[in-house]
Amino acid sequence: MYNKTTSANYLKYGKVSDSFKKKSGFAVSTYTETVDTVYEMRAYNSNVYIEPMEGMALLRVAENPILDEVEDFALHRSVRINAGNYFALVPMTGSIVYRTYVPEKSKSKMIRLEHPIAYEHIISRFNIQEIIAYYYVVKAPSYFFPGEVHNFYELTYVDTGEVETTVQGKLFTIHAGQCMLYGPGEFHDQKVTSDKSCSYLTVVFQARGLDNSKLLDRVFTCTRTMISTVDAFVKSCDDTSSYHFDEMITDLRSLIIEMLQSEERTDDVHGKATTPINQYFENRLMEEIIAYINQHLYEPLPIQEITDQFSISRSTLQNLFKNNMDIAPKQYINEAKLNRSRVLIRKGDHTISEISNMLGFNSIHYFSRKFTIHYGITPTEFSKKIYDQKDE
Numbered sequence: 001m002y003n004k005t006t007s008a009n010y011l012k013y014g015k016v017s018d019s020f021k022k023k024s025g026f027a028v029s030t031y032t033e034t035v036d037t038v039y040e041m042r043a044y045n046s047n048v049y050i051e052p053m054e055g056m057a058l059l060r061v062a063e064n065p066i067l068d069e070v071e072d073f074a075l076h077r078s079v080r081i082n083a084g085n086y087f088a089l090v091p092m093t094g095s096i097v098y099r100t101y102v103p104e105k106s107k108s109k110m111i112r113l114e115h116p117i118a119y120e121h122i123i124s125r126f127n128i129q130e131i132i133a134y135y136y137v138v139k140a141p142s143y144f145f146p147g148e149v150h151n152f153y154e155l156t157y158v159d160t161g162e163v164e165t166t167v168q169g170k171l172f173t174i175h176a177g178q179c180m181l182y183g184p185g186e187f188h189d190q191k192v193t194s195d196k197s198c199s200y201l202t203v204v205f206q207a208r209g210l211d212n213s214k215l216l217d218r219v220f221t222c223t224r225t226m227i228s229t230v231d232a233f234v235k236s237c238d239d240t241s242s243y244h245f246d247e248m249i250t251d252l253r254s255l256i257i258e259m260l261q262s263e264e265r266t267d268d269v270h271g272k273a274t275t276p277i278n279q280y281f282e283n284r285l286m287e288e289i290i291a292y293i294n295q296h297l298y299e300p301l302p303i304q305e306i307t308d309q310f311s312i313s314r315s316t317l318q319n320l321f322k323n324n325m326d327i328a329p330k331q332y333i334n335e336a337k338l339n340r341s342r343v344l345i346r347k348g349d350h351t352i353s354e355i356s357n358m359l360g361f362n363s364i365h366y367f368s369r370k371f372t373i374h375y376g377i378t379p380t381e382f383s384k385k386i387y388d389q390k391d392e
Contacts, residue, residue, distance in 0.1 A: 005059060005073045008377040011385055013061045013071075013087075014080040020049040021078075026101040033057075034095045036119040039112065041065050041086035046106040050089070051078045055096035058119060061087040065111055086111060090119045126209030126256075128249050133204040134237060139192050147189030154182040154204045155252070156190070157222070157230050161198025164191045172219055174200075177227065181259070183216045201230065203252060211260060220259050224323060229255045285310070286324050289317075293333055297340050300360040301333055338374050341367070345383050352379045 003009050006016050020026065030053070038060055050059070057075040062068045065086050074092070081087050089098060102108075132152060136159075147166070156163065157179040165172050165180065167188045174180050182188045192198040222230070233251035236244050292309060293301065306329065307314055321329045337359045344355045356367035371379045 002058075002072065002074045005075055005077060005079045007073070008375050008382050008385060009071070010073050010079075011377055011381060013063075013085050014047070014082045015385070016077050017049065017080045018078050020080070020101050025104050027104055027106075028099055028101055030097065030099050031089075032095060032097050033089055033091055036090045036092075036121075038070075038088045038090055038117045040110050041070075041088045041113065042108050042110050043084055043086040044081075044102060044106045044108045046083050046103040048081050048083075048103070048106070049078060049101040050075065050081065050087075051099040051101065052076065053097040053099060055094070056092040057089045057096040057098060058092050059087060059089055060117065061085055065113060070117060092119065092121075124209075126207060126211075128253050128256075129206040129208060131203060131205045131245075131248055131252065133202075134248075135202045136199070136234065137202070138197055138199045140197055141192055141195055143190075143192040143198070145190040147187055149185060149187040150204075151184045152204050153184065153207055153210070154188070154202065155255075156180050156182070157201040159199045159201065161192060161194035161196055161200075163198060163200060164193045165189060167217060170217065174219055177222050179220050179222060179226075179230075179255075179259075180218070181215045181256075183212055186216070201234065203233075205252065207256075210256070214260050215256070220262060223258065223262075226255055226258045229258065282320060282324060286320060289320070293336060297337055298358050298360065303329060334370060335374065337361070338371055341371065341379070342375075342382065345379060348383075352383065355379075 005014075010016075026049075041060070041062070052075050059073045059075045059079070060070050061073065061081065062070045063085055075089065075098075089096065156165070156174060158174045158176050160176050162176065163174045165174060165188055167180075167182060167186055172180060173193070220226075229251050233248055233255070236247040236251055239247065241247075289306060289310060292306065296305075303314060303317065307317055310317075312320075317329050321327055321332060325332065327335075341355050341359055344350055344358070345352070350358065352368070353364045356364040359367070361367035361370070368379055371377075371382075375382065377385075
């Protein structure tokens with residue numbers, strides 16, 4: 001998620017400001033930038049100002065780009081950059097035009113980066129052009145499909161039972177809750193090997209840009225998220241709304257992304273595969289728990305109170321948050337309280353001490369420490385930033 005220059009995180013480098021327009025004594029320069037890779041960064045011994053003119057720009061800034069991590073901020077308003085901070089601008093669009101206002105007689109210094117920083121454009125790496133066919137079938141234990149080859153991708157997701165499939169002479173077994181993707185030009189057959197009937201989903205589609213090395217010739221065990229996506233795809237098939245084809249393509253795309261990223265998952269953050277019914281139950285329970293937390297943010301809200309309210313064990317609550325939100329319940333409560341504190345600070349009706357007490361923190365020092373760790377700025381500094389912006 002991009003930070004804006006109006007965010008609290010930018011305050012250590014400068015702040016949003018138009019005050020320079022009322023002053024004199026600046027050397028004004030206009031630049032057009034089309035290169036989206038930063039090779040060097042510049043700093044001045046005085047505060048300087050940047051005024052965006054055209055396009056969308058990303059401000060890259062650091063106290064010392066050799067020692068510190070370079071941070072990115074979307075530039076959409078004029079900003080001040082404090083003296084000594086190194087910066088560079090790159091276009092998020094094709095090109096940008098901006099002006100710099102540098103106090104006369106200011107001196108600058110340049111650092112050339114050992115490793116240039118390229119801007120990563122947010123573009124799709126693959127495209128699903130068309131879903132050609134989709135089936136949900138139930139086959140008897142003796143079912144055998146002798147095989148075929150075609151020029152499309154074909155996804156098989158086994159819902160119940162198991163399927164043996166031979167792909168280009170190599171044997172695979174797809175169990176319930178698993179899926180496999182056949183590539184264009186790959187011969188494949190299918191045989192039901194379980195002693196009960198087998199049900200599975202087949203989707204035939206055209207796509208460009210898929211990384212076949214990560215997708216083909218392997219069986220994927222579906223995570224909770226993948227099974228929910230399959231369920232969403234099936235529901236979209238039966239929908240009659242104007243955009244249900246778009247929903248189907250979106251769901252299929254999401255499933256493929258999960259498959260592509262499966263090797264990068266170092267932990268099972270989604271939990272074990274479950275049925276759509278169980279997931280529906282968990283979703284409803286999570287909605288009720290989140291609503292309860294939001295209604296009681298102005299109280300200490302211990303974990304025991306939540307487990308008692310919903311008649312669940314502490315471990316069940318932990319697993320619910322871990323599997324569905326990838327966060328511990330206590331951490332979620334603290335972050336929800338901190339988010340609420342920012343809203344209260346913006347309103348300006350209460351002091352920092354009053355807000356700390358209202359939200360059930362043990363002390364203002366504990367509240368201030370948690371706020372600073374989470375947002376990179378103290379509550380007092382955040383309050384002053386809001387005041388300064390209103391003043392400007």
